[in-house]
Amino acid sequence: xxxxxxxxxxxxxxxxxxxxxxxTTYWMQYWRGGFAWDGSVHMFNWHPxxxxxxxVVLYGAASLVYRLPLSWVGPKLPWKILxxxxxxxxxxxxxxxxxxxxxxxxxxxxxxxxxxxxxxxxTTVIFFACQWSLGFAIFLLPWASQWLRxxxxxxxxxxxxxxxxxxxxxxxxxxxxxxFFVLKNVTMPYSSLPSEAVFANSTGLLVVAFGLLVxxxxxxxxxxxxxxxxxTDRQPLLHDRE
Amino acid sequence: xxxxxxxxxxxxxxxxxxxxxxxTTYWMQYWRGGFAWDGSVHMFNWHPxxxxxxxVVLYGAASLVYRLPLSWVGPKLPWKILxxxxxxxxxxxxxxxxxxxxxxxxxxxxxxxxxxxxxxxxTTVIFFACQWSLGFAIFLLPWASQWLRxxxxxxxxxxxxxxxxxxxxxxxxxxxxxxFFVLKNVTMPYSSLPSEAVFANSTGLLVVAFGLLVxxxxxxxxxxxxxxxxxTDRQPLLHDRE
Numbered sequence: 001x002x003x004x005x006x007x008x009x010x011x012x013x014x015x016x017x018x019x020x021x022x023x024t025t026y027w028m029q030y031w032r033g034g035f036a037w038d039g040s041v042h043m044f045n046w047h048p049x050x051x052x053x054x055x056v057v058l059y060g061a062a063s064l065v066y067r068l069p070l071s072w073v074g075p076k077l078p079w080k081i082l083x084x085x086x087x088x089x090x091x092x093x094x095x096x097x098x099x100x101x102x103x104x105x106x107x108x109x110x111x112x113x114x115x116x117x118x119x120x121x122x123t124t125v126i127f128f129a130c131q132w133s134l135g136f137a138i139f140l141l142p143w144a145s146q147w148l149r150x151x152x153x154x155x156x157x158x159x160x161x162x163x164x165x166x167x168x169x170x171x172x173x174x175x176x177x178x179x180f181f182v183l184k185n186v187t188m189p190y191s192s193l194p195s196e197a198v199f200a201n202s203t204g205l206l207v208v209a210f211g212l213l214v215x216x217x218x219x220x221x222x223x224x225x226x227x228x229x230x231x232t233d234r235q236p237l238l239h240d241r242e
Numbered sequence: 243x244x245x246x247x248x249x250x251x252x253x254x255x256x257x258x259x260x261x262x263x264x265x266t267t268y269w270m271q272y273w274r275g276g277f278a279w280d281g282s283v284h285m286f287n288w289h290p291x292x293x294x295x296x297x298v299v300l301y302g303a304a305s306l307v308y309r310l311p312l313s314w315v316g317p318k319l320p321w322k323i324l325x326x327x328x329x330x331x332x333x334x335x336x337x338x339x340x341x342x343x344x345x346x347x348x349x350x351x352x353x354x355x356x357x358x359x360x361x362x363x364x365t366t367v368i369f370f371a372c373q374w375s376l377g378f379a380i381f382l383l384p385w386a387s388q389w390l391r392x393x394x395x396x397x398x399x400x401x402x403x404x405x406x407x408x409x410x411x412x413x414x415x416x417x418x419x420x421x422f423f424v425l426k427n428v429t430m431p432y433s434s435l436p437s438e439a440v441f442a443n444s445t446g447l448l449v450v451a452f453g454l455l456v457x458x459x460x461x462x463x464x465x466x467x468x469x470x471x472x473x474t475d476r477q478p479l480l481h482d483r484e
Contacts, residue, residue: 111433116418116446123447158462162454165407169450173415176358180422191353204358205365208411212404219461220400 003069006223013064013217016210017057023203024052031196032182037100039107046100048174054093055124055167056207060214062086063160067217072225080140087132094125117177121170127163131156161215168211175204245311248465255306255459258452259299265445266294273438274424279342281349288342290416296335297366297409298449302456304328305402309465318467322382329374336367359419363412369405373398403457410453417446 028035028045035049036042065071065083105112113122138144138152179200183190190197217223270277270287277291278284307313307325347354355364380386380394421442425432432439459465 111435114433114435114439116414116421116443119443119447120414120450154462158458161461162457165410165454165457166450168407169411169414172358172362172411173418176415177418177422179358180419191356193353193356197356201358201361205361208362208408212407215404215407216400219403220396 006067006069009213009217009221013060013210013213016206016213017060020057020203020207020210021049021053023199023206024049027196027200027203031199039103041104041108043100043107044104047097047104048171048178050093050097050100051121051167051174052171052207054090054097055128056164056171056211058086058090058093059128059164059167060210062090063164063214064217066225067221067223069223076225084132084136084140087135091128091132094128098122098125115173115177117170117173120166120173124163124166124170127159127166131159131163157218161218164211164214168208171207172204175200248309248311248463251455251459251463255302255452255455258448258455259302262299262445262449262452263291263295265441265448266291269438269442269445273441281345283346283350285342285349286346289339289346290413290420292335292339292342293363293409293416294413294449296332296339297370298406298413298453300328300332300335301370301406301409302452304332305406305456305460308467309459309463311465314467326374326378326382329377333370333374336370340364340367357415357419359412359415362408362415366405366408366412369401369408373401373405399460403460406453406456410449413449414446417442 028049032045033042035045037046062083065079065086068079071079102112104110113119134152135156139149139156179190179197183194183197188194270291274287275284277287279288304325307321307328310321313321344354346352355361376394377398381391381398421432421439425436425439430436
């Protein structure tokens, strides 16, 4: 029953995540002239699509691997490998998203990394790289003791959730910034809410909704790998004490 | 010892929170011409100061009332009243911050609520109003059963953390947007990183650092009111099971 509800939740999350990617792609294709990999503004258009796909949707999915009831029984190692591999794929998409915007800036002689969006975004990517490397070294390689893993696990979960929150913040400030850049036409400015603005604003809210649901499943839901030593096996992380 | 570390953490949080407010105020005073309450752009300048003070700093402080070791002994009601009162004060500052921007828009004939920053910001304020009202009705008024309170408490904590995350996202997109609005001078654009841009970008990162530390204390730290029924009394919320 609980597992059934989890998979229902997964379907909602899967649909929301797919919509985030599809909406961002449609925005870039329909209003911003589509895609290329040639340093032009059409290369920039890969930036939002790859960042939303990598830093938000795939990152979110990769974070929830241990919430799958399938992962609660049997050896944990295959699930750890899946968790690390999906995050590595998310990181690869993220780096490609950065290449897209840096090459566009180089090509158009635009300064790199001046806006708050870019400062926060690059900080988030650096945090992601540190989190993945430390996670790999401590939780996947065999040298770390059980004591060290237990000590660092809540920090790993907390920091993982922080990175997702910062990714969403970067995406929102990025969409906002892009709309101010491109909707400057005096007869049809951003403030007149043309269809592109309504569509892209809605895409931003979809990304927020997806991220908050992922954080719910990650931090507050009762779907967890049961602890063999626990007296109760379905206690959510955020179950505060009265 | 643990309590000593908590108060050390509180000092760091207090300093960071004060710096967020002081930096925002200094930005508006030194580079944006200061404050007034007359519908002009100087009235707008209250908007970032009041939102950072209300939706981030005071909201964050109010969220951590039950993490104070002082609150762990004796009756809970006075702490509940303090928690609700501080959040009500945070909400009042927030509403004043909204009045500042709406009156400025009215005065300058600027459309309300078109940017993604404003869509997300107003959604966050509506969530805050719902959270406060439901929290007041369920956790402060005496009618709700212990069962209902226990059921809704993790949702209240999760939703409270979401609202803080969304506030930070709104603040970051707002600072980014404001800098693109005002640093348009051809000889000194935002992209040339004049001192105002460096200062305001840094203020944004300070707000992020403050928010992440509050979320750590709220969700992942071991500082919690001990549950009289618990076998262990210092288990952090984010302590995942191996």
